[in-house]
Amino acid sequence: MEEKKLMDLIDELMTKLGSTEPARPRGRWVEATKSKSSPSKKPRRSKTAYQLKISLNGIRPPIWRRVLVPGHATFDQLHLVIQEAMGWEQAHLYEFHFGDIVIGIPDDWDFYGFGKMFEDARHIPIEQWLKKEKQKFQYTYDFGDYWRHTITVEKIETLPKPLERATCLKGKRACPPEDCGGVYGYLELLESAANKDSLTDPELRERLDWMYEMKGDDFDPDAFDVEEANERLAYIQL
Template identity: 45%
Template sequence: MANQRRDVFRFRIELLDIQPPIWREILVPASYSFWDLHVAIQDAMGWEDYHLHEFQVPEPESGELLRIGLPDDEGFGTGTVTLPGWTVGVIEWIEEAGQTFDYDYDFGDGWKHRITLVGVEPRIKGQRYPQCLAGARACPPEDCGGVWGYENLVEALLDPKHPDHEDLRNWVPNGWGPEIFKASDVRFDNPKRRWKLVFGEA
C-alpha cells in the first residue's frame, strides 16, 4: 500500500489516437490531489492550461466512472457531477501498478490521455518532485483542431509545397516541431500557484 508521505507515483501519460505516440513518464508525490496531478500533466505534456479538463477514474467495485476536475453542479449535461480535483487525493483511488484512467483536456478539440500507474516508489531524500523522466514527441499546439487538425498541421508543415505551409509555419509556436521533446526541458509549476492564477485568489 502506498504511503502518501514516503512514496511517489510513476505515471505514464499517452495522448490517444496519434501515431507515433506522444507520451511522457513522470514521478509525482503520492500526496498529490487530482488538481496537482492535472498541473503536472499540463506541464509535462506542454499544454498551456487554457481549457477545461476532467479525469475519469473507474470505481474499483462498480466500474462506474468517477469524474474529477473543475467543480460542476450540473454535470455538463451528463447527469454526473464532476468533483473538484483539489478535494480528492490521487491515492484515494489509484495505488496499484497497472491501474489506468483517462484525462480529457479541451473538450472542443477533445484531447484524451490514457494515464497508467507504472509503479509506486520510495521518495529519494533531497530529490524534488514532480520530475519528468522520459517522453517522446512534441505536444500538439493549443487550438489546432484536435487529432484531425493536428494531422493536417503536421502534413502541411512537412510539405513546403502544401498551400497552407507558410501560414501554418508562422502560426505554430516558435521552435515547435512534431518530433522535438527533451525531458530535461520540462519545468513544473506550483499547483497552489496555478490554482490562485486560475481562480484569481490572492
C-alpha cells in the same frame, strides 16, 4: 527503478534547476494571498511516489511523458503536472475519468451529469484512487479539441522522504499547439508541414503559418527536451 538511483536522479535534476527562483512562465502563475490569521494545519505528506506514463491518444508515433508524482498531490495538482510535462498551456478545462467517476473542477456539473458521479479535483489526493500498478485512467483536456490522454500507473514506490516536486523522467515527441482542432487538425497540420513546398491550398498555408507562429519557426514535432520540462515542473510545489 532502484530507490537509490531514483533519488540520485531527482537530486541531479533539482541541482540543475538551481537554487534561485526565476521569473514565472507566461504569467500563468499567481501567488496565493497570505492569510493574516493563524496558519492552517500543514497537510499530510506522503512518502509514496507514483511513476505515471501519460500518453496522448490517437497520434502515431506516440506522444508521451513519464513522470514521478507524490501520493499526496491532488488531482488538480496532477493536472498541472501533466500540463507542464506535456507542454500544454493550461488554457482550458479538464477532467479525469475512472469509469462513471469524473474528477475535475465543478462547473455546472448538474447540467450534464447523465448519471455520472463528480468529485472535486482540488480536494482528492491521487493515492485515494491509484491503488495498484498497471492501473489505467483517462485525462481529458480542452472539451473543444478534446485531447484525451491515457495514464498508466507503472510503479508505486515508498521513498525515504516525501517528494516536494514532480519530476519528468522521460518523454517522446513535442506537444501539439493549443486550439489546432484536436487530433485530426494536428495530423492535417503535420501533413501540410511535410508538403509545405508544394502546398497550394491557401487555407492550409494560413493554418501552417499559424502553427509556426504559435510554436516557433523551428518547431520539430519529433523533439522533446526533458530538462525543459523539469524547469516548468519546478514551479509546482506539492
